[in-house]
Amino acid sequence: MAKKKQISTIATNTWQDALQNFIYWKQAMGLADVTISDYRYHVTQFFTRHPEAFTQQSLKRSVLKYMSQKVKPATYNLRLVYLRTFFNWCIEEGILPENPLAGFKKRKDEGRIVKLDAETITKLISLPDKKTYAGLRDYTLVLLTMDTGIRPKEAFYLLVDDVNFRSLEVHIRAEVAKTRVSRTLPLSPPTSQSIRDLLKARHPDWKDDVPIFATTDGTLLNSNTWGDRIEAYCKQLGVKFRPYDLRHAFALQYLRNGGHALGLQRIMGHSDLTMTKRYVALTQQDVRDQHSLASPLNTFLPQKKRVRKVKN
Numbered sequence: 001m002a003k004k005k006q007i008s009t010i011a012t013n014t015w016q017d018a019l020q021n022f023i024y025w026k027q028a029m030g031l032a033d034v035t036i037s038d039y040r041y042h043v044t045q046f047f048t049r050h051p052e053a054f055t056q057q058s059l060k061r062s063v064l065k066y067m068s069q070k071v072k073p074a075t076y077n078l079r080l081v082y083l084r085t086f087f088n089w090c091i092e093e094g095i096l097p098e099n100p101l102a103g104f105k106k107r108k109d110e111g112r113i114v115k116l117d118a119e120t121i122t123k124l125i126s127l128p129d130k131k132t133y134a135g136l137r138d139y140t141l142v143l144l145t146m147d148t149g150i151r152p153k154e155a156f157y158l159l160v161d162d163v164n165f166r167s168l169e170v171h172i173r174a175e176v177a178k179t180r181v182s183r184t185l186p187l188s189p190p191t192s193q194s195i196r197d198l199l200k201a202r203h204p205d206w207k208d209d210v211p212i213f214a215t216t217d218g219t220l221l222n223s224n225t226w227g228d229r230i231e232a233y234c235k236q237l238g239v240k241f242r243p244y245d246l247r248h249a250f251a252l253q254y255l256r257n258g259g260h261a262l263g264l265q266r267i268m269g270h271s272d273l274t275m276t277k278r279y280v281a282l283t284q285q286d287v288r289d290q291h292s293l294a295s296p297l298n299t300f301l302p303q304k305k306r307v308r309k310v311k312n
Contacts, residue, residue: 042082
């Protein structure tokens with residue numbers, strides 16, 4: 001049996017060099033830019049927080065310490081997936097003899113669904129200043145999210161050619177979709193018109209490869225910038241929610257308005273019905289609440305009256 005190659009020390013810059021080669025490899029495989037960025041972020045975050053992991057002897061301990069932090073299941077699972085993939089690549093390249101994350105399993109993540117009321121959404125839509133490019137962009141992005149349930153990162157990478165104004169559709173390319181499966185979403189006329197207005201407001205020098213929802217400099221809008229914009233609107237509204245919560249609001253309102261669960265699954269781009277069922281469960285509770293208030297039997301049958309206790 002071949003003897004494993006033992007590596008006693010990781011040179012100071014080896015992990016940066018390894019990461020760059022790993023990124024080149026992933027790019028050659030055709031991964032989306034957003035996924036490449038996520039790999040770079042998570043690997044860099046680990047080594048930056050744990051510089052002692054530069055030596056092979058302390059890598060396992062550093063990984064255990066990092067993964068033992070009290071974080072949400074979703075954060076834990078992201079760290080696990082990205083780091084384990086990177087370490088597996090390092091083994092194949094002879095950089096590491098074994099994966100310190102071997103045997104680790106994902107944690108069950110129930111997710112977090114935020115229910116925003118219709119009044120809050122209506123006020124949010126009225127806040128952006130559509131006389132400015134940034135305001136019109138924000139307004140259009142909110143409309144698109146509430147019309148299609150598109151994920152923020154999927155919206156950021158939309159290009160002019162992804163929108164079909166004649167058929168009122170927007171195409172999510174496989175390379176930018178979270179599930180790596182393309183899908184086509186229907187657009188309502190107001191959303192389509194707002195996208196047209198936004199494109200007319202673009203700088204004349206911008207070409208079609210500039211994303212639809214760009215910054216004022218014509219660069220890619222990112223999660224941090226969009227999060228800051230939503231936070232500013234939240235302060236005006238006196239409430240607090242994240243950009244991704246608008247996607248939840250779309251799903252719940254879609255079902256409340258009579259949308260079908262299978263249709264919602266396709267629109268949202270869920271790989272299975274697990275997450276979709278959670279939205280259905282929440283709206284079923286809405287139905288129960290409404291039924292208790294509006295059942296015709298409340299009119300036809302006498303209501304029980306509270307009996308007052310007689311004081312002695």
